[in-house]
Amino acid sequence: MSESLYQEIILDHYKQPHGRGLREPFDAESHHVNPTCGDEITVRVSFDGAKIADVSYDGQGCSISQASASVLHELVAGSTVDDAFATEAAFTQLMQGKGQVEPDEDVLGDGIAFAGVARYPARVKCALLSWMAFKDAAARALAEEGR
Amino acid sequence: MIETVAMEGSTFASVPHKFEAGTPPIAQAIGLGAAVDYLTGIGMPAIHQHEQIITAYALDRLRDVEGITIIGPDSVVDRGGTISFTVDGVHPHDVGQVLDEQGVAVRVGHHCARPVCVRYGIPATTRASFFLYTTTAEINAMVDGIEKVKRFFG
Numbered sequence: 001m002s003e004s005l006y007q008e009i010i011l012d013h014y015k016q017p018h019g020r021g022l023r024e025p026f027d028a029e030s031h032h033v034n035p036t037c038g039d040e041i042t043v044r045v046s047f048d049g050a051k052i053a054d055v056s057y058d059g060q061g062c063s064i065s066q067a068s069a070s071v072l073h074e075l076v077a078g079s080t081v082d083d084a085f086a087t088e089a090a091f092t093q094l095m096q097g098k099g100q101v102e103p104d105e106d107v108l109g110d111g112i113a114f115a116g117v118a119r120y121p122a123r124v125k126c127a128l129l130s131w132m133a134f135k136d137a138a139a140r141a142l143a144e145e146g147r
Numbered sequence: 148m149i150e151t152v153a154m155e156g157s158t159f160a161s162v163p164h165k166f167e168a169g170t171p172p173i174a175q176a177i178g179l180g181a182a183v184d185y186l187t188g189i190g191m192p193a194i195h196q197h198e199q200i201i202t203a204y205a206l207d208r209l210r211d212v213e214g215i216t217i218i219g220p221d222s223v224v225d226r227g228g229t230i231s232f233t234v235d236g237v238h239p240h241d242v243g244q245v246l247d248e249q250g251v252a253v254r255v256g257h258h259c260a261r262p263v264c265v266r267y268g269i270p271a272t273t274r275a276s277f278f279l280y281t282t283t284a285e286i287n288a289m290v291d292g293i294e295k296v297k298r299f300f301g
Contacts, residue, residue, distance in 0.1 A: 062238040
């Protein structure tokens, strides 16, 4: 059962989340809610030049939404802005691929564990929640800086 | 709804009838009649009694499961044929997903009553619903499924 949805990697991130908790300083913050289920997440982004210095987050929801925020932190914090957006695009493509997209572990790291979630349309939004909040916060911070 | 139809052009009824086009729900009305006949044949008191027995049985079984908190009355008094509950440390959406994989269908979420969830300090609940066709064997399957949920996320 559930093996295709709840990979061990996802459960590990859920039980021991990486980088959880909202931190200062930050350049932008975004709060996203999934109104159909009540999952919510707040994501903060801070920049250091062309790099993402930190992605911090807090929220509540199912194991999929919270584990995916942990993976977001792991993949994006410390990377360049360009790499972060490329990773975000790859993760979104994987989640919207209806299980037909072969994930690239070099790009997505632990994010490949979510490939099975893409086959459950009702849960895709859970996996994307923190990534959408990150994209929103990062885009607004960059717009304010005029980049 | 139209007012007058002609080859040269049509005029429409005034609102709101203008926006209520189409065949009325004839099949649904006949279906509703059949459903009412079916329930009348069984007898609403018999249905109510079965629901009370099943709900009492489910409350007894769920009460004995460690980590389960039942929301609402602890008996069938002032309770319909549904039971909302939480499982310690496991989000209801995960409870529902793992139960679903085992063929047990429950509803999870706010049940259109988010302020109640906030009042109890819980993110959402898992809700089992019973009706005239629900059996004690199905309640047992649900309780077994919840034990599996606890092992899986424990």
